[in-house]
Amino acid sequence: MIRSVIAASLLLGTAFAASPSFAQTQVSIGISGWTGFAPLTLAKEAGIFEKNGVSAEIKKIPQKDRHLAIASGDIQCAATTVETFMIWNANGVPIKQLFQLDMSHGADGMAVRNDVESIADLKGKTVAASAPGTSPYFVLAWMLNENGLSLDDVTVVNLEPSAAAQAFVAGQNDAAMTYEPYLSTVRDNPDAGKIIATTLDYPIVMDTFGCTPDFIAENPEAVKAMAASYYEALEMIESDQDEAYRIMGADVNQDAAAFGKSAAYLEWQGKDANKAFMSGGIQEFYDKAGPLLEKIGIIREIPATDTLIDTSWMD
Structure with missing residues (x-):
């Protein structure tokens, strides 16, 4: 009887260890219905996040309110435009950009x-x-x-x-x-x-994904896993576009064809593009965006670019 109990316990313990739900990092991500963010939805719905050890909850939050959700702890990560990260940080909501998501080409x-x-x-x-x-x-x-x-x-x-x-x-x-x-x-x-x-005339809309400094410090492997999941989602778009477009379109009440039409006006950014952007392109953009944001009264002081990004997780 004792042996049976021990065996059952060992078997149960093995099942627990094999189950991905017991190794998942919980994270809530704030986004909108913007087409450029759709690969994050794909990573969630296609099970890519889960496969990589991340239990992601995606919340649709208007951009004007996303920083409030970060400040309250309701979400730990968010996708938004690059200048918005400057705005949030300048106004007391610390969050660091991890990787680039997309570039708008007319979207x-x-x-x-x-x-x-x-x-x-x-x-x-x-x-x-x-x-x-x-x-x-x-x-x-x-x-x-x-x-x-x-x-x-x-x-x-x-x-x-x-x-x-x-x-x-x-x-x-x-x-x-x-x-x-x-x-x-x-x-x-x-x-x-x-x-x-x-944005074909004014190429100024680009999006990045970021998390709070605390989340990054406490979950370095999850940060890598989320980036890997995003790039896997891009691979799925390449290898099975119809299914990927169906999943991403359904999230914004579009069929695959309509979603594809919207997606034609932007370009999702892969690993190489991200490295190039984080090592120079983002600084060039902030050199113009910062003074404009200050001029129109959105920020009082321009934060240093290196306080707005974290590339320490990159290979």
Whole structure:
């Protein structure tokens, strides 16, 4: 009887050790429905995170609120645009970028009415954009600045990207800042207006993935596993695109074909691109983005770039 109990205990212990759920690092990740973040969803839904020892919960949180979720401890990691990490850190929410996710190649843009001939023509008009501190607001400020205007020259109505696109197509506001998959709502309704500028004209939207310093320090292997999982998701997109697009599209209520249309306007970044960006490209971007963020009052002081990234986990 004793031998049977011991044998059963040993067998049970072996089963526990073999079960991945007992070796998982728990992490909550904040993202939005932006197409560039979709490989993170794929890594979750296709079991890639779990296979690599990470039990990931993905939470859809608007960009304007994501830093609050980090500060409260509701999430430990987040995906967002590069300048947003500067904003969060400058405003007392420490989080370090680990690896680059994507580059927008036309996936973010400004929609205007058909009678608007240039961005300079928006002076005195109403533009829908997310709240200060978000990517659409930053892109609006950048585009205006490059065309001799400032945020004071327009009236900004704060609407999230999906609502901004829908309102624009419905005839509200003179212009709208949005991104894929919502920008395609405008592409598909040319009578409502046109896209006057995108990140093909202003290549300033790029996204990274980051975690709090405490999470990174306490979970170095999980950091490596999350990066590896992201790159495995990119490999799945290459090897089984139809299934990958189906999974990623379902998360934002798109079929595979519609998702593929949105994805055509961006480029997910692999290992080599990430290393190049983290070793130089990010500094070049911050050299221009920091002063603009300071000028428009989003930050009071520009943080040093090396305080915003952590590449110690890289091979």
